[in-house]
Amino acid sequence: MKDKKVYELHAEVCKALGNSLRIEVIDILQKGELCFSDILEETGGLKSNLSQHLSIMVSNGILKVRKDSRCNYYSLSSSKVAKACSLMREVLIENLKKQQELHKSILK
Amino acid sequence: MKDKKVYELHAEVCKALGNSLRIEVIDILQKGELCFSDILEETGGLKSNLSQHLSIMVSNGILKVRKDSRCNYYSLSSSKVAKACSLMREVLIENLKKQQELHKSILK
DNA sequence: AAATTAGTTCATATCTTTGTGAACAATTAA
DNA sequence: TTAATTGTTCACAAAGATATGAACTAATTT
Numbered sequence: 001m002k003d004k005k006v007y008e009l010h011a012e013v014c015k016a017l018g019n020s021l022r023i024e025v026i027d028i029l030q031k032g033e034l035c036f037s038d039i040l041e042e043t044g045g046l047k048s049n050l051s052q053h054l055s056i057m058v059s060n061g062i063l064k065v066r067k068d069s070r071c072n073y074y075s076l077s078s079s080k081v082a083k084a085c086s087l088m089r090e091v092l093i094e095n096l097k098k099q100q101e102l103h104k105s106i107l108k
Numbered sequence: 109m110k111d112k113k114v115y116e117l118h119a120e121v122c123k124a125l126g127n128s129l130r131i132e133v134i135d136i137l138q139k140g141e142l143c144f145s146d147i148l149e150e151t152g153g154l155k156s157n158l159s160q161h162l163s164i165m166v167s168n169g170i171l172k173v174r175k176d177s178r179c180n181y182y183s184l185s186s187s188k189v190a191k192a193c194s195l196m197r198e199v200l201i202e203n204l205k206k207q208q209e210l211h212k213s214i215l216k
Numbered sequence: 217a218a219a220t221t222a223g224t225t226c227a228t229a230t231c232t233t234t235g236t237g238a239a240c241a242a243t244t245a246a
Numbered sequence: 247t248t249a250a251t252t253g254t255t256c257a258c259a260a261a262g263a264t265a266t267g268a269a270c271t272a273a274t275t276t
Contacts (some may be wrong), residue, residue: 007132010196011128011130014193014196015233017119018119021118023118026120035252047253048236048237048255051255052234053234063204069244070251072254079199083192084191087189091192095118095121095169096184127263145222148223154265156223156224156225156226160224160225161264178221178273179222180222200237222272223271223272224270226268228267232263233261235259237258239254243253243254244249245248245251
């Protein structure tokens, strides 16, 4: 019943991981910083949509921006984000495996 | 532009972290499994609300349930969830520190 | 059998998130 | 100066998440 405020802030940061485009961006940026138009080229979709998602990630401290005269370069603010993300991917993989086993045992 | 489906599944699992009550539950369950009514006592709020959130977490493979005749015991499905969660908390802490430094430098 | 306990399910109202396209700004190149 | 380039911002509609309280189910106790 304590620390509700901290839980809210914590959840707020975690929310940044809860969208497929944002997950894709995190994945892409693991190799290093990229400018807006390169990210757009990799993800596809509308530039307005990407811009909004990047701005969410920056304000949540997931990404940082470096503004050049000709380009905005985005990068992960910390390797912790990438680590958390890949842990959650492992959880996903385990879920998928369990589902698969379930299917097998039903069909057997 | 590849693997959109995987990103969607990945984001789906991460969404489970994006709510303060669910974060609180993860935090509480780090010490070990607890039954529904004990979790409710710690978090407060309506049982219907808690029940719905727990069910989301179970279907996302974040939690598992063990059903006893008198109680439903919930626990973390994997320590990876707790790790991911605490990495994200560190990201939050770093954000708060940066904000604090900013405030300091403005007020100076 | 009647009442408790322990929790789930459902319907609903509200709030938030998302994607979309158009308009806008700032810098650079022709 | 005019036209490109590189994004951001805005308004809006559609979809999704959240909290709430009432109704419900299943097992246990009295």
